[in-house]
Amino acid sequence: MRSLLVLTLVLGPPAWADVLIPLRNIRAQEIVTREDFRQEPVDVPGTWPVEDSVDGLESRVALYAGRPVRHGDLGPPALVQRNDIVTLVYARDGLQISTEGRALSRGGIGDTVRVMNLSSRTTISGWVTEQGTIEVR
Incomplete structure (x- = not known):
């Protein structure tokens, strides 16, 4: 006490x-x-x-x-819903690669979401941007 x-x-x-x-x-x-x-x-x-x-x-x-x-x-409100088809973007040093993926989780701006690349069927993580695309680093 x-x-x-x-x-x-x-x-x-x-x-x-x-x-x-x-x-x-x-x-x-x-x-x-x-x-x-x-x-x-x-x-x-x-x-x-x-x-x-x-x-x-x-x-x-x-x-x-x-x-x-x-x-x-x-x-922030979710821009990406689970199972949405989203654009994956990788940009570095003037190189930009874009492809489609399927969102495995939902997220808002700045959230990290898991996405399956539809071309290679691999699962990767990226950040949701203001445009609703997924930025991969």
């Missing part, structure tokens, strides 16, 4: 921060806006800060009313 008191005196009280709390249950893959959340002071590490904009983001997991939103729970 003394150690807890000493830690509180040395470190100070817990840091309360405003976090986002869903007003309703939100399904995974649903686009959200700021009106879907309320802000509440809570001491939960790893939660989504209020300063960050959530308008137009997609819920990656089901969000339940009254539970704080964590960092990985929201992300």
